[in-house]
Structures are given as C-alpha cells and as structure tokens.
Amino acid sequence: MTELPAVDDILQASRTLALGASANELHGGLCGWLAAGGADVAAWPARVLADDSLPTPAPGDALDRLRQAVVAQLEDRDFAFELVLAAPGASLQARTDALFDWCRAFLGGFGLAADTRPSLSEEGEEALQDLARLAQASSDQFDSADEDEDALAEIEEFVRVAVLLLHGDCVLGARHRQRLN
Template identity: 90%
Template sequence: MTDLPAVNDILQASQSLDLGATPAELHGGLCGWLAAGGADLPAWPARVLADDNLPTPEPGSALDRLREAVVAQLEDRDFAFELVLAAPAAPLQERTDALFDWCRAFLGGFGLAAGKRPALSEEGEEALQDLARLAQASSDEFDSADEDEDALAEIEEFVRVAVLLLHGDCVMGARHRQRLN
C-alpha cells in the first residue's frame, strides 16, 4: 500500500502551487471527492477546490502521492484508511481544528462529486449528518486536556469509519450493482 506523504510535505506542495488549503483541507476534500465517486484524476486539486485554474501536481510530487495513497486506502479491504490532520506533536487545539477543517473540506468534496442527492444507506445518511455536525464544531468546546485527547481519538476513529461507509455506499455499492446487471 502507498504511504501518505508527511503533513509538512503536503503543506509545502500546497504552498508551492498556491492552493490556499491546509493539508487537512486538501486530504478531506480529496477523500470526500473520491468517497462520493469522483474520478481519480491527476488534476484533482482543480476539481476538489472547484477552481479550474489550479495547476496539476507533478507526477511523484507529495500531492500526487497523496492522491495515490487515498485511492489505495479507500480500496483497501483491511480498512487501512488514515486521516491527514496536523502533525501528531501539534497542540491539541491545532489537531482538533484540523479535524473540523477536514470534515468541512470532506463535505465540500463529497458534495461536488455526489451532486444533490446521493443514494446512501440509512447508516450512510446518518454518517453524513454526523460529519456535517462535526464540520460546524469548534475546538473551543473542549475543556480538559486528558479527556479531550481521548475524545479527539474517538472522533477521528468515527470519521475514519464514516468515510469508509460513505465510500462503500457511493463507490463499492455502485460497482457491485453494475456487476449484478
């Protein structure tokens, strides 16, 4: 499986292309786009950030490797999907804000690829609504550091599973239905 590039490599690549997005926002948007059935394209930033004037990442660059890793992780049968947020050593508030930014970007990418009314299971609908609630959250709502570390880990795990569920509904389910017809 292709490893995700380091957060700092993604940040530098984003800055060098003037994308104006954090690593969490880029990863979230890309995951949303792909989970909803958006095409796996080398020029993904233009689609995910809804700006046709954005440059295409160079083959082998951090952003190209990010796309390849996300595609591989979403297709992995061992559920090895990981989130790109902030550096693990970053302060709790920074990591929490990155998670909420990731959720906002995921919803944007998902909406761009899925359109108005994607065919989702009941669980998929619930997961999408929960992600929307997280996208509206703020790190200001957290109090105690120890409890917050645990809460953040739980939320990250929930988001990871929600993404795989939505990808299953929109992409894997569609493929399965095509094979049946």
C-alpha cells in the same frame, strides 16, 4: 502505495502550487471527492477546490502521492484508511481544529462529486449528518485535556469509519450493482 506523504510535504506542495489550502483541507476534500464517486484524476486539486485554473501536481510530488495513497486506502479491504490532520507534536487544539476543518473540506469535496443526492444506506445518511455536525464544531467546546485526548481519538476513529462507509455506499456499492446488472 498506501503510505500518505508527511503533513509538511503536503503543505509545501500546496504552497508551491498556490492552492491556499492546508494539508488537512486538501486531504479532506480529496477524500470527500473520491468517497462520493469523483474521478481519480491527476488534476484533482482543480476539481476538489472547484477552480479549473489550478495547476496539476507533478507526477510523484507530495500531492500526486497523496491522491494515489488515498485511492489505495479507500480500496483497501483491511480498512487501512488514515486521516491527514496536523503535524506531529501539534497541540490538542490545533489537532482538533484540523479535524473539524478536515470534515468541512470532506463535505465540500463530497458535495462537488455527488451530482445529485447519492443513494445512501441509513447508516451512510447518519454518518453524513454526523460529519456535518462535526464540521460545525469548534475546539472551544473542550474542557479537560485528558478527556479531550480520548474524545479526539474517538472522533477521529468515527470519521475514519464514516468515510469508509460513505465510500462503500457511493462507490463500492455502485460497482457491485453494475456487476449484478
């Protein structure tokens, strides 16, 4: 199952469970958690949002399908990983803000899952630092709509690749090292 639920479905499920997080924040946090080696568990919102009192999504609901899709996408050797950002048709500013919020949530999830500073490759370190810079950015920094569309597409692609790189360093690399020992 690699297809992500629709943004509106994720948002509705978040409201139903009173999570207080947008679809992009939930996806970013979950991706950060899993990329750093966090456990693939049904009760992921409690872990990712650092609140043990949060309810577990029902099997098959949008948040459960989101977890399953992210796990499958991160493990996919064809790099099928996608970002959940803003709803289709959202303005450039809304999509840009969603990407920066996604990066903030990713860093939060990554930090929660990584008990200690993970051993990252040089590229992984650089990717993590770049994600931190994006998390501090604002859509106010954009000027021209055409150039901004292109810039946003490039940033989204960078983020997608950075997540796969960090997952490779923290999860896939660790698995490979275990097999060698």
